[in-house]
Amino acid sequence: MYQFTYRFERRDETKNFTASQMMEQVRSMVPEKFQNVSLFTISEDVTLLVSKKGKPTLMCKAVKEQREQDLSHDHEKQRLIDPTKPWWFLLGLTSRDGKVLADMQHKFKQICKYVEIVDGVMRQTKFDNEIHIADMGAGKGYLTFALYEYLTTHYDKKIVMEGVEIRPELVVKINDIIEKCKDTRQCVSTIHFVQNSIEEYKPSNLDVLIALHACDTATDDAILY
Numbered sequence: 001m002y003q004f005t006y007r008f009e010r011r012d013e014t015k016n017f018t019a020s021q022m023m024e025q026v027r028s029m030v031p032e033k034f035q036n037v038s039l040f041t042i043s044e045d046v047t048l049l050v051s052k053k054g055k056p057t058l059m060c061k062a063v064k065e066q067r068e069q070d071l072s073h074d075h076e077k078q079r080l081i082d083p084t085k086p087w088w089f090l091l092g093l094t095s096r097d098g099k100v101l102a103d104m105q106h107k108f109k110q111i112c113k114y115v116e117i118v119d120g121v122m123r124q125t126k127f128d129n130e131i132h133i134a135d136m137g138a139g140k141g142y143l144t145f146a147l148y149e150y151l152t153t154h155y156d157k158k159i160v161m162e163g164v165e166i167r168p169e170l171v172v173k174i175n176d177i178i179e180k181c182k183d184t185r186q187c188v189s190t191i192h193f194v195q196n197s198i199e200e201y202k203p204s205n206l207d208v209l210i211a212l213h214a215c216d217t218a219t220d221d222a223i224l225y
């Protein structure tokens with residue numbers, strides 16, 4: 001992408017353009033708005049001058065000193081969740097080689113954001129060496145896995161995660177995925193799904209309760225819990 005910064009008296013406005021959009025922008029501005037355009041590259045400096053009569057002159061000058069290419073904008077964004085972990089493929093969020101599927105991008109962003117929020121709250125809380133977490137109305141388990149993955153990677157504590165879901169077919173499916181992940185030698189020994197309603201779920205230990213988009217009265221039940 002090409003980044004344009006438009007400078008106004010009291011603010012700057014930044015827009016990103018693809019190569020063809022960028023050319024369109026330049027064409028719409030030169031020479032009507034700008035008669036002098038400079039392009040600096042690592043090997044040459046190019047200047048376009050348009051005279052008052054509209055005659056263009058292009059001047060190219062090779063760069064003498066060595067210029068380094070600035071790749072700082074190309075850095076991969078640090079993600080809280082690693083999409084190459086096997087559960088993401090098995091849960092249907094990524095392709096086999098760990099690329100987030102186009103129609104799952106929104107869900108992936110959503111769970112990353114949720115993990116960030118939960119982490120912010122948990123960092124302000126003191127826990128024992130084991131943290132017991134229940135995800136109420138866990139559904140397909142995206143958030144359950146996301147938080148489990150994050151906490152087991154970033155917290156120096158034993159994380160025990162239970163997804164509570166009323167639909168038995170989902171619980172069987174996800175526990176099956178957990179079993180499959182055990183073969184990949186990934187850390188999934190303390191995550192488990194139970195078929196139960198939020199109201200009737202009675203864990204022996206509970207430190208953190210999460211519930212995202214729990215439908216019907218499930219959000220209320222989770223808050224009431």
Ligand SMILES: C[S@@+](CC[C@H](N)C(=O)[O-])C[C@H]1O[C@@H](n2cnc3c(N)ncnc32)[C@H](O)[C@@H]1O
Pocket residue numbers: 136137138139140141142143164165166167196197198199211212213214215216217218221
């Ligand atoms: C909209 S889904 C959300 C799934 C997941 N939390 C997410 O955000 O991706 C809500 C889930 O809560 C489950 N659910 C609804 N009421 C429940 C209850 N009383 N007890 C347990 N699960 C419930 C539904 O079966 C459904 O899978």
